[in-house]
Ligand code: NZQ
């Protein structure tokens with residue numbers, strides 16, 4: 001097990017009715033806030049009114065910035081920074097999904113910074129302070145509710161990039177009421193769950209040795225999603241299954257399951273190019289790319305792929321042909337995601353042109369950067385993984 005520091009300071013209020021506490025929690029930090037929201041779902045469900053009523057009861061004034069869209073845009077972040085500065089707002093309350101929360105975090109980092117907030121995303125500057133952020137989460141998916149990360153799309157060139165600051169970007173509190181997720185359409189629910197599982201895979205595929213406890217935590221999260229996602233899709237009003245999925249989403253990305261090991265994260269970088277260029281939902285892109293990444297890297301550590309197949313998918317280990325077991329595990333994953341309505345190839349995701357070389361070049365910074373840790377991927381490897389995710393490439397099997 002590797003050395004690690006673990007500190008996740010986000011206060012979580014979980015369960016029915018917890019959104020009514022948002023005013024009291026916010027008041028501990030501020031009396032005048034930017035209320036950041038998405039494309040309208042919270043207005044239709046009544047959550048917006050509940051949040052506003054709680055804020056006003058607690059004596060918190062608010063100014064709304066609506067319009068954070070899936071794959072949140074830099075232009076709206078700039079607008080939010082300007083609003084906070086002009087109207088002296090010193091706290092950001094994000095009500096919505098990962099996109100709203102990420103947009104809020106980017107605004108929070110940008111307000112005290114003299115230059116362009118995009119500098120942080122391209123590594124030109126480091127975050128040294130930020131406004132505090134609180135969240136009311138409406139979809140189990142990104143895990144942004146306790147993470148120190150934000151992912152934003154710069155419309156100028158369609159660059160989607162992430163920024164991490166463990167110290168400054170973790171929300172001070174997050175409110176998680178599973179009831180609020182009952183209005184989620186089936187597709188968004190499945191897309192979110194694919195992201196949750198992908199956050200586990202990014203940690204599971206590691207070269208760190210003797211990490212049995214965190215392996216088991218990872219496997220528990222995966223098994224939890226495999227059990228509860230079909231229940232939620234079949235019966236959207238099932239509170240208990242919704243609650244499991246919501247807590248699994250937070251745990252998948254709250255760091256605990258990844259302590260003592262180095263994660264990979266190449267597939268997230270590879271997917272961000274799809275979301276940046278084609279505006280596909282993040283989880284939908286991951287559901288296409290992860291099986292391709294797995295097939296490409298299968299031979300790097302066959303035992304680990306077999307462990308996943310046996311422990312998570314309950315497959316019988318074929319000791320004479322471990323590769324067969326490992327590939328069956330990947331096929332199980334693809335079958336599961338397909339049964340939940342997710343695309344299994346780039347074409348099924350609506351991507352028919354071949355911009356693989358361009359995306360690989362962008363992801364690797366013209367080949368200067370290798371992606372991932374489990375296996376360090378060069379630009380040409382990334383092209384091969386996009387190819388493997390296409391219908392033609394899928395028939396080729398593992399290539400490395
Ligand atoms: O905008 P509204 O109208 O709310 O609609 C949203 C959106 O269309 C809708 N929705 C959310 N809650 C709902 C609801 N509709 C009905 N009822 C509800 N209760 O769902 C759609 C998707 O929302 P979004 O916020 O985009 O989803 P998600 O939470 O999956 O966030 C995705 C973003 O998070 C980033 C992704 O890259 C992507 O941009 N990520 C952030 C991470 C982080 N900060 O740590 C890590 C992740 O790996 C991920 O990269």
Ligand code: ZN
Pocket residue numbers: 142195198199268282
């Ligand atoms: Zn993700």
